Amino acid sequence: MGQEHEDRRWFTGVVEEHSRALVRYFARRGPVQDAEDLAADVLVTAWRRRDDVPREAVLPWLYTTAGYTLANHRRKHADLPVAELPERPSPARVGTDPEISAIFDAEVRGALGAVAERDRHILLLNAWEGLDGAELAQVLGISRSGADAALSRARKRLREAWTDRLHL
Missing domain, CATH: 1.10.10.10 (Winged helix-like DNA-binding domain superfamily/Winged helix DNA-binding domain)
Incomplete structure (x- = not known):
């Protein structure tokens, strides 16, 4: 029970510290409406591969995984060229984050x-x-x-x- 408790505590910290950064990462690079789901996919991968995640470099590992996740998502869906991004993000999914709005x-x-x-x-x-x-x-x-x-x-x-x- 001790190791499982430590793993859960570590993962909770990862989610609290990095989930917003992952959502922003995906919102800037792909369909805004998919950003939260793609971030969740990366976090699921982090949980599944928690023994492989370097504790001293969690965020770089998450971004690397996010790159693979986005590439897989693009292969499954029609890619949206940078020049054709919508004029504004969907406020229902991402909110009014000024960093995200800069992409537009x-x-x-x-x-x-x-x-x-x-x-x-x-x-x-x-x-x-x-x-x-x-x-x-x-x-x-x-x-x-x-x-x-x-x-x-x-x-x-x-x-x-x-x-x-x-x-x-």
């Missing part, structure tokens, strides 16, 4: 839509999820210096895309 800015959507998917993934992990350094490296499965370089290159490409859009 046409200028940002256009610039993000112009960069490669990997660059977009890196930029969003950094800007929206607040990951950099070791956490970003862990999610990407590369070294810390590799993650720093990838972020730098992605930022450069976004600046170029932004500048190109301004001159249209």
